[in-house]
Amino acid sequence: MPKLNMVQAINLALHEEMERDESVVLLGEDIGPDEGVFRVTAGLWKKFGARRVLDTPLAESGIVGAAIGMALGGLRPVAEIQFSGFSMLALPQLEGNASRYRSRTQGRHSVPMVVRMPYGGGVRALEHHSESKEAIFGHIPGLRVVIPSTPRNARALLLAAIRDPDPVVFMEPKHSYRAFKEEVPEEPEVMPLGKAHVALEGEDLTLVVWGALLRPALAAAQAVRDARGARVEVLDLLSINPLDGEAIAASVKKTGRCVVAQEAARHLGLGSEVIARINDEALMYLEAPVGRLTHFDVVTPYFGRELSYMPNAARIEEAVLETLDF
Amino acid sequence: MPKLNMVQAINLALHEEMERDESVVLLGEDIGPDEGVFRVTAGLWKKFGARRVLDTPLAESGIVGAAIGMALGGLRPVAEIQFSGFSMLALPQLEGNASRYRSRTQGRHSVPMVVRMPYGGGVRALEHHSESKEAIFGHIPGLRVVIPSTPRNARALLLAAIRDPDPVVFMEPKHSYRAFKEEVPEEPEVMPLGKAHVALEGEDLTLVVWGALLRPALAAAQAVRDARGARVEVLDLLSINPLDGEAIAASVKKTGRCVVAQEAARHLGLGSEVIARINDEALMYLEAPVGRLTHFDVVTPYFGRELSYMPNAARIEEAVLETLDF
Amino acid sequence: MPTTELGTFSVSSMQILDEEGRLDESLEPELTDEQRLGLYRGMLLAREVDQRMLKLQRQGRLGTFAPSTGQEASSCGAALAMRESDWFVPSFREFPGALMRGAPIEATLLYHNGYEEGNVFDGSPRTLPVAVIVGSQLLHAVGLGHAMKQKGEDSAVVTFFGDGATSQGDFHEALNFASVWQAPVVFFCQNNQWAISLPRDKQTRSRTLAQKAIAYEMPGVQVDGNDALAVYRATKEALDRARSGGGPTLIEAVTYRLMMHTTADDPTKYRTEEEVQAWWRKDPLVRYRRYLESRGLWDGGRQEALEAEIRAEVEAAVKRFEERKDFKIDEPFDHVFGARDQGIEAQRRAFLDRIEAEASRA
Amino acid sequence: MPTTELGTFSVSSMQILDEEGRLDESLEPELTDEQRLGLYRGMLLAREVDQRMLKLQRQGRLGTFAPSTGQEASSCGAALAMRESDWFVPSFREFPGALMRGAPIEATLLYHNGYEEGNVFDGSPRTLPVAVIVGSQLLHAVGLGHAMKQKGEDSAVVTFFGDGATSQGDFHEALNFASVWQAPVVFFCQNNQWAISLPRDKQTRSRTLAQKAIAYEMPGVQVDGNDALAVYRATKEALDRARSGGGPTLIEAVTYRLMMHTTADDPTKYRTEEEVQAWWRKDPLVRYRRYLESRGLWDGGRQEALEAEIRAEVEAAVKRFEERKDFKIDEPFDHVFGARDQGIEAQRRAFLDRIEAEASRA
């Protein structure tokens, strides 16, 4: 099994699926000769040509709106939004049309498409290049939202997303793009959408994370283990909509304690929904309030200050210890 | 004190503020001679002329983007989005610019503007005319989100919103537009933004609502009182961002039980945040899980089916009884 | 400012049947008599459906809807120029054309009574449902056009929208993408002079809407939108060009919204009765009927017979619509995702339990 | 298709100083020698800042930035035509003009090192900061223009954007609003031939970007963007027209991005070295220096002196920038809302407690 970083793994999935399925086409800004600003589409334009790898004009509503039409017309478009900070421009088409076509036509039409976008902070980027807006996309019924966390699941989830009959927003934690490598199976691997993954088993506390925070969460779990002997279960959500509420409840019923960590602003973030699911299904198992480690409800600061504001392994460890000690 | 419905009360606030402050201008679709599709701007174009009441071309990003410029240039624009279903088109400007100008320039520039929009279901309207997207706007730091619930607070909150130095999304529960009248003080009344209101005091359960659900909530509280003698406290949030977490916690600490009801989809809705705030501040006071009455995570059905899916007084009553009986 | 001229552009207009029904024979399109008559039937049927719906709405038997009276020539003329395999991508005032393509009359009744069932046109799978978000459908048309090209189909796309829609960002992005991709798309603008209460000249300062095509180096043409023959001809030419790789076209059909914006609107607030009356004199049906008469295809007897036939057809559709009761209450849960999801299914069960409990209490 | 012509439109281009520095005297704008020299200084300073930033960035002393080398004539020529009371509404590659208007050199260093402090231009309150979301600032310009008109100020607005930005919906909505409102706005398009890796001819199929003005019945003009005099003249004319109630103008400045898109970009992936070299031969600074020389305003000695002066000025700014340490860590909490909010303040306390605890542990 080759060891790949996340960029390579996503690139692999695109290669595989474009080879397997003639109807898969890519579109976006600078994904052709330039191979994407993060090189995620490396080699694809050369291999599949400008007919299937379309460099578009600079217009995000155009990209996603046209992709909807392509999907209605029998293609399987995979659109790239260069940075998720520009994805709000595509939201009207996602919320107003992509997510609704199936329901609007009672299943007569559907929009099988993927909208990929790098998201998240910690890469010293300019304004609008560090946001985490998964809660906004996640609130839209009919729109799947997926966030991989490792090279292997990025490849397997992207394959699933492209094959899925519905629109999928595929948010790629750019901080993890080249941060580490992982073995990825030779043969195409497809993971089911909508399922969380227990990244580390434990009995004492459930640590819920997604995307780039998986790695610091695992580090924090190890640190807590080393310091206290406590065993933290790390639950990697992978799917933001639908959310795997059963997995959250099952873990919390076992551990009785929970911490959720997110890069996004606190108010109305996904962490709140995780707490609400625990309230719905497992409240009486809780031995302490759910710990919430989040960004703050401030406008995302420029990168000079950003690290002070973001969760990291030490801060997750702190939050875990606090909840353990409650 | 005259008795006004909500449309009249909002119209009154617009009249008052345009008279008081030369820099207040209105812009939007069909707000001039047509006086708004709900007649909220009745009389204003006639009185203040086309210089201050601008019928714009059909473009929501244009309306809100231009309003940002007006605000930077010293005006106080009050923009109308005809239905909140079309407000996603204005989101890029709200999220990307309006909410950030203050922080971007460390307070050197700010964007004092209001974006009014009717929202919510139950009025037998076409697709996109019945949505409740407050959770999306509420997740954006730097953007105030206000939802009045009665004629009197609509007028007082709108005056506050126009005078506020920051952008305010002012979501008007259109189901309540003409549903009832209330006495409104002769003199302009201004309510502080960011505060919830105890609409009914009680000791046995806290019922958290906002917008059009206030009335069914009060009816449900009365029904519960009649049936059981239990006293439900009804907390009307009024401000979605910032959220008055203290008021929620204070009430739940007193009652030990809570139900939250929302018109919006369940997943990642404001109800989840209310639960998260209780988790943060008052979990150990809870005698039962917080009851959540929400829309479902389905694409908003057309109006033929919508009433089956929406909360109403009877359903709120059911949810309250269930939580009381837990 | 003395300068070098870089290029000049022009925009032109076409009329074949004037207001009195006089024909410019040099431009008359080649149509079979069956097509000629079918076009008239389509327009008359649409008019009747509109009038019937208005009554139903006033009687509280139907929700809000947007009448198309006055725009039948534009809608039906364009639809006639299309093949079944072409995609019809409408806005919300294009039922005349949809009817021509085989959408059942009940569909619009169901739709306007709040049922997604009204978006199901099983006999015409390439007729898309109403797009409410103004301008958003133009981009779908571009993607569809590109897909047709990509798949080697010689199908094209016609998308319809109003004068107001030309102000939306999506209009601009769609025309630009279509032009860059040379997608087989006809952008058909129903310039009916009003966007609710905003008159055309306050929507944009350009003399014509057709000239907006210049921004994309795209052919742009204005036609008399109350002249079904001119509409047909312009659309046909644009479709032929699109099919043969010539790329997209913008057509501005100059017409008029004779009725209110929707049944919730009161146009007396913003326009004069004289203006409306002047446009009634350009009624596309009257003009086209004269054309049929002049070709010996029509007379009073046939008119009466057709009217009776259409009335019966509409009446039968209304009856089917009003008798229809098989609305599965939990249908929305079926169409969140194509694959079953356990969370959605749990919500469905909770929903159905509640519905049942409420029914048993009632 | 035989038809009636409705109107014709044309687009023209202007050059005053050609690539060899030859002057078209009939078009030479009236400027004082101080202005002529100031313009050159502005361009040279911008070039030096760019080169210095590139070094800092390569040494890891600065974050990613977008060089403006090659576009100085467009940026500075336009800025020179503006009054202090006019609004300068830039995109992200317009620091040359901002410098001309008094933005301090440190500002761009601070900005590109991740500090909002770099958006504070206290000496030039009508110079707005960088807009990253392509095209979004055009609408702000329209609102500002309208506000100036409404308040009876005779200030106008110049907003800058790239060729890529013309594809955004906001471009379209902004030009349409500005035209309908006849707002005093100059839309200044820096057509530098590339939007990252997308060449101008794949951005849009129109022969010129200037012709996009026709869609709004707005004057549209192309100028040689490497000719500071032509840029000045075109902008001045547009501003004069705007101020006198003549409404907005679209200017397309034809120029070239001589460097990478940003320091994170590798242009060898998508364009040839020959193309770049051909444009270096049109360097706006060289051309303008010849003009000054021909007017007897410049020589080698003055050039050396100015270069030394500018180098020192830039060096001093870099020093101030690198010595600056007064970044209030909780500043973001100050600027969420203008009014204090208890929830935000509670978060600030939690934040500061954590920072303190972390510092004490370290």
Ligand SMILES: Cc1ncc(C[n+]2csc(CCOP(=O)(O)OP(=O)(O)O)c2C)c(N)n1
């Ligand atoms: C994006 C958006 N904004 C606002 C509306 C509300 N609205 C519905 S129709 C309409 C006017 C449309 O005018 P036009 O495009 O000329 O079409 P017409 O109604 O004349 O057929 C408006 C403003 C909408 N549906 N979508």
Ligand SMILES: Cc1ncc(C[n+]2csc(CCOP(=O)(O)OP(=O)(O)O)c2C)c(N)n1
């Ligand atoms: C809405 C949006 N989409 C994408 C980007 C990423 N991006 C930054 S600059 C750029 C190209 C801009 O091209 P152009 O408008 O020609 O300006 P130039 O860079 O040439 O100055 C892109 C795609 C962005 N900043 N904003």
Ligand SMILES: [Mg+2]
């Ligand atoms: Mg119209």
Ligand SMILES: [Mg+2]
């Ligand atoms: Mg460019």
